[in-house]
Amino acid sequence: NVALPYQDLTIMDACTKCKVDYVDTANYEHPDEAKFEYKLQWERDAQFKEAGIMALLGSGFDPGVTGVFCAYAEQNLFDEIHYIDIMDCNAGDHGYAFATNFNPEINLREVSANGRYWENGEWIETKPLEIRVDHDYPEIGVKASYLLYHEELESLSKNIKGLKRIRFFMTFGDSYIQHMNCLQNVGMLGIEPVEHQGQKIIPIEFLKTLLPDPASLGPRTVGKTNIGCIIEGIKDGKPRKVYIYNVCDHQECYRETGAQAVSYTTGVPAMIGSKLLYKGVWKNKGVFNIEEFDAKPFMDELMTQGLPWKILELDVK
Numbered sequence: 001n002v003a004l005p006y007q008d009l010t011i012m013d014a015c016t017k018c019k020v021d022y023v024d025t026a027n028y029e030h031p032d033e034a035k036f037e038y039k040l041q042w043e044r045d046a047q048f049k050e051a052g053i054m055a056l057l058g059s060g061f062d063p064g065v066t067g068v069f070c071a072y073a074e075q076n077l078f079d080e081i082h083y084i085d086i087m088d089c090n091a092g093d094h095g096y097a098f099a100t101n102f103n104p105e106i107n108l109r110e111v112s113a114n115g116r117y118w119e120n121g122e123w124i125e126t127k128p129l130e131i132r133v134d135h136d137y138p139e140i141g142v143k144a145s146y147l148l149y150h151e152e153l154e155s156l157s158k159n160i161k162g163l164k165r166i167r168f169f170m171t172f173g174d175s176y177i178q179h180m181n182c183l184q185n186v187g188m189l190g191i192e193p194v195e196h197q198g199q200k201i202i203p204i205e206f207l208k209t210l211l212p213d214p215a216s217l218g219p220r221t222v223g224k225t226n227i228g229c230i231i232e233g234i235k236d237g238k239p240r241k242v243y244i245y246n247v248c249d250h251q252e253c254y255r256e257t258g259a260q261a262v263s264y265t266t267g268v269p270a271m272i273g274s275k276l277l278y279k280g281v282w283k284n285k286g287v288f289n290i291e292e293f294d295a296k297p298f299m300d301e302l303m304t305q306g307l308p309w310k311i312l313e314l315d316v317k
Contacts, residue, residue, distance in 0.1 A: 025060030059273030
């Protein structure tokens with residue numbers, strides 16, 4: 001089992017040639033444009049089937065655990081699911097004026113792009129950070145959360161039957177947004193080469209060299225993450241709304257692994273997905289997203305591998 005680096009599909013092709021199962025934690029991101037999609041990975045379904053092997057896409061947290069939460073709800077908690085809001089809060093404080101919790105290039109491209117959500121069979125586009133909600137995250141409190149496009153929306157809108165709308169929200173502080181807007185206004189988030197003192201540089205790649213390495217944030221980051229799904233639909237003929245989520249503490253993660261919670265919440269699900277594939281608990285031929293399998297074995301593993309989840313029943317308005 002292997003993990004896919006961003007901007008590289010050659011590993012998937014190598015897996016089919018060598019007949020090795022494949023696991024990744026996020027989908028393909030085009031190197032020359034601020035766009036990520038599953039299309040080129042899904043197109044490899046036939047070659048994986050022909051090789052008699054399996055590709056498991058998106059076995060991180062979001063995508064990953066969020067898809068498993070939705071699948072678990074569909075398989076165990078609802079007869080019909082109509083609405084899903086994926087809520088991602090990182091309330092960690094690293095003490096820097098500005099830094100990103102994972103690859104700065106990927107993070108800033110993601111946040112500064114137009115938002116998008118799926119409703120009634122159509123994609124609706126929004127301006128960057130145009131839609132804000134103030135959401136009360138359990139064990140953290142109320143945080144400003146902004147609508148983004150995130151890759152699991154593409155697969156979940158296809159795989160959760162009867163869905164009417166799915167959205168993704170992520171928290172950002174005012175300082176982060178101010179820094180990002182300033183950097184964008186002066187062209188530092190650009191992905192096209194520019195001439196600088198006789199050589200070509202890509203602004204966002206240069207910015208990446210100036211920002212703190214996300215791997216260095218572990219010992220200085222305090223606070224918690226809360227990532228989960230608010231799911232609404234019908235059960236036994238009655239409206240139902242649940243909130244499935246995980247809370248992770250940055251310092252507890254660092255004490256255990258030497259990494260902060262953003263790395264922890266990605267690495268543990270990658271291990272679980274690989275374990276289920278290796279043991280044959282999840283097994284098929286072709287290319288699959290994580291929500292296409294029986295969710296319970298993954299949910300059970302989360303409870304014993306450091307990412308326990310909770311379910312809240314919410315009032316249906």
